[in-house]
Amino acid sequence: MVKPGAPDAQAEAASGALQDETMDGHLLGGRVSYRQFTQGYRTGIEPVLLAAFVPARPGESIFEAGCGAGAGLLCLSARLPAIRGVGLEADAATARLARRNLEENGVCGRVTVLDGRIPSIPPALRQLAPGANGRFHHAMANPPWHPADHTGAQDDRRRLAMTMPEGGWHDWIDTLAQWVLPGGSISLALPASVVDLACERLRVCGFGSLILYPLWPKRGRASKIVLLRAVFQGRGYFRLLPGLVLHEDDGGYTPACEAVLRHASPLP
Template sequence: MHDPARPEDQFSDSPNHMSGAAPTVNPATLKAEAAAVTTSETMEGYLLDRRVRYRQFTQGYRTGIEPVLMAAFVPAQPGQSVLEAGCGAGAGLLCLTSRCQDVRGVGLEADGATAQLAMQNMRDNDCATRVTILHGSIPDVPPALRQLTPGDNGRFHHAMANPPWHPADHTGASDARRRLAMTMPEGGWEEWITTLARWVLPGGSLTLALPASVVDRACEALRHSGFGSLTLLPLWPKQGRAAKIVLLRAIQGGRGMFSLLPGLVLHRDEGGYTAQSEAILREANALS
């Protein structure tokens, strides 16, 4: 049985591979198809070298290393709050709250069954009093989110998202839940950024895991939404390989210059993970 303690084994350096184009899909249709899925069998594994128990569906979308790395790049401090859009079964929030145990959070998940599973994962890891999972999606954030914000300001210190990577006209996966998790609505990454910007406090951060091919559009959308002090961290599959996935972080109201970090090399040439990757994926270190 595949052990989700090693979701990194599912990492591909070709996230943008598509099987072709098709007519644009309706997000409501994707949600309805996912809701009609009756398969609920799950498998249990671990994250962060067994610090976190993690259950996910045996069929459909499977967690990779992106949410683990993304959570490590969020500059959260004790007592702060975080919102994750498209949280899936909760891997990112679980990793973040494991590393910074005084953080409170809310996860938005478009698929109802996956949202329920994420909440069960929070309970299994004694996080249910600090993290709430809400059935909802971008850009139509449910009104209930306003009541779940931790402060009177109605916003969060940090937001993060590992948005769907495939455009709305790709042919898609055969599994309905996987197709919902991987298909970006017509508004694209720009719409996710614009929506999340309204939920981040001044001085707060927005962290994204994105295909490298959309970095220019994402940076433009961030600046149009009032973010600055952009920091880009490439994820190199191996030394000398082009980065297909990047982490991008920005500060609401930030005025700092754009910063390109050296990046993280994930795999050694001879196989296995680099020491830097192991420190994040197994030892729960932050990506500074």
């Protein structure tokens, strides 16, 4: 039995394992301290861009499904310090790392990470949601892109982060839709190849006022990744925005992309 006030041995072991497996880094030009695993899945720029796409205002709340080590929630909190949020993460070690990142950035009191995987939601989420009927102002997700039967990454953590559950897109969108207040939004980072399916499902779930924001790898190149946003009970027309060119011809980021990635600007 652990004596009162003594550190939990299992927690200490988990903390030590995280220390051994991770490396220090930062986001938003150093505004955010960000630790991630040295092996397996590594964070790309998608969660940073997705966080800049969410139309949140100070004091509102956000739910992120598949939050990983917390990059999206941390970037959103840096841009809007008064935001409140909850992240859901399927991998227990990654969820622990996300909590550590939140703690190191001083946002633990406003942002929480729960263990869980779409479509199953832990009961604790309802109590953590600050909105009416246990819902949030906004939801966001950068879902896995590979089908459930793919034979990709050998690393278990990377495979989990990249592989869709059996229910695919429908499960993710259906689940997120249940947690958004009327007038609130869902923001998704998706492969361009599934935009039609995602738009259709969002409308089935009662969302409208869809906005599509392409991410162009370079000028003149086809978009492989897009950002898609919809409003619960929204009645506006579908809008296709100019989007963002990510890279110059020499491979460096464009000034507009740098403004988002380094200076915490919202997407233009």
